[in-house]
Amino acid sequence: MTTRTASTFPPPVMEARRWLDGVTFPPDRPLINVSQAAPVEPPPAPLRAAMADALNDPATHLYGPVLGLPALRDALASAWSAHYGAPVSADQVAITSGCNQAFAAVITALCTEGDDVILPTPWYFNHKMWLDMGGVSAVALPTGADLIPDADAARTLITPRTRAIALVSPNNPGGVEYPAATLRAFLALAQETGIRLILDETYRDFDSRPAPTHDLLQTPDWAQTLVPLYSFSKAYRLTGHRVGAVIADAPLLAEVEKFLDTVAICPPQLGQRAALWGLRNMGQWLAGERDEILDRRAAIEDHMPTLATRGWRLMGNGAYFAYLQHPFAESSATLAPKLVREAGILALPGTMFMPATDPAGQRQFRIAFANIDRAGIATLFDRLAALDWPLATPAAGA
Structure with missing residues (x-):
């Protein structure tokens, strides 16, 4: 018998955190966590x-x-x-x-x-x-x-x-x-x-x-x-x-x-x-928080040309999120744990946001940028631009 909870998938953020098990990050290359859209700082x-x-x-x-x-x-x-x-x-x-x-x-x-x-x-x-x-x-x-x-x-x-x-x-x-x-x-x-x-x-x-x-x-x-x-x-x-x-x-x-x-x-x-x-x-404090998030959104736009020349595409950008299409041959479900090990980036694959029958999620990543500032976004994009993984064929990227 399938129970109500067994009818659905494990919590994606918790699943992604398990990818960190056994992985160490050197002081000069700390983990960039863009997996969850939640402020980590306490209230003012x-x-x-x-x-x-x-x-x-x-x-x-x-x-x-x-x-x-x-x-x-x-x-x-x-x-x-x-x-x-x-x-x-x-x-x-x-x-x-x-x-x-x-x-x-x-x-x-x-x-x-x-x-x-x-x-x-x-x-x-x-x-x-x-x-x-x-x-x-x-x-x-x-x-x-x-x-x-x-x-x-x-x-x-x-x-x-x-x-x-x-x-x-x-x-x-x-x-x-x-x-x-x-x-x-x-x-x-x-x-x-x-x-x-x-x-x-x-x-x-x-x-x-x-x-x-x-x-x-x-x-x-x-x-x-x-x-x-x-x-x-x-x-x-x-x-x-x-x-x-x-x-x-x-x-x-x-x-x-x-x-x-x-x-x-x-x-x-x-x-x-x-x-x-x-x-x-x-109200005034929240307006300042909004300004900061909008600056991070702008930083995504500013750095996107670097990734665009490598085949990435920005599909959406706003609030706490950038949604990216990657150029690689493997599914984002396979690449997401590799991002942790090889680039020090924890991000969620598009497959976590799509029906299993829809292949589009295999080409996508969600970047939650609420907790990385403009400098952190620059570092994130540098690491993504440095990835040297096999590329998808043009048909697969269409």
């Missing part, structure tokens, strides 16, 4: 001080409301309303134990075994894993060379079993920022066909475009179809405190509440209080 000192103060409040150590602290729900609703120029109310917000839990809760509320959810490829692997474990089919929507999904192509995949389309913008793993027109087309498709559009905006704060980047919340009755997801982890370096959010209509949140109460009872209180303090006090 003022936020840590606020968290320390929160520890002295007895309520921090107790169960809280299943859908999150009312003050945080209200603050996020206000922030979302201001960002998108459209009203969002606190009763449309649920706080979750991270954005992965937000996705899991929404899928559980919308789907049952045998249903379908459409995911553009390359997909975020944790989305695929949760669908697998729920007995829900992940229907792949290929995006092509520009990594932008097409609503008309998605239309051909919709069946009576389809419950939702899940998009991530700015995209993980591709880094691309979906055009507003693309998102509008997907919302219109979802409204027309009676399915939900889940829009994971984990990396919204690092979009290179001026806000607002879409106008979906200005669509009449948007909450009956659109389900935005959000994460405080990237914005305020709260990855270990697990604070995310769902924005949806009240009937869907009532179903989400059942899931959240059963799994975690309530989101972590300390993380919620940190997120609330961040929303109220860290």
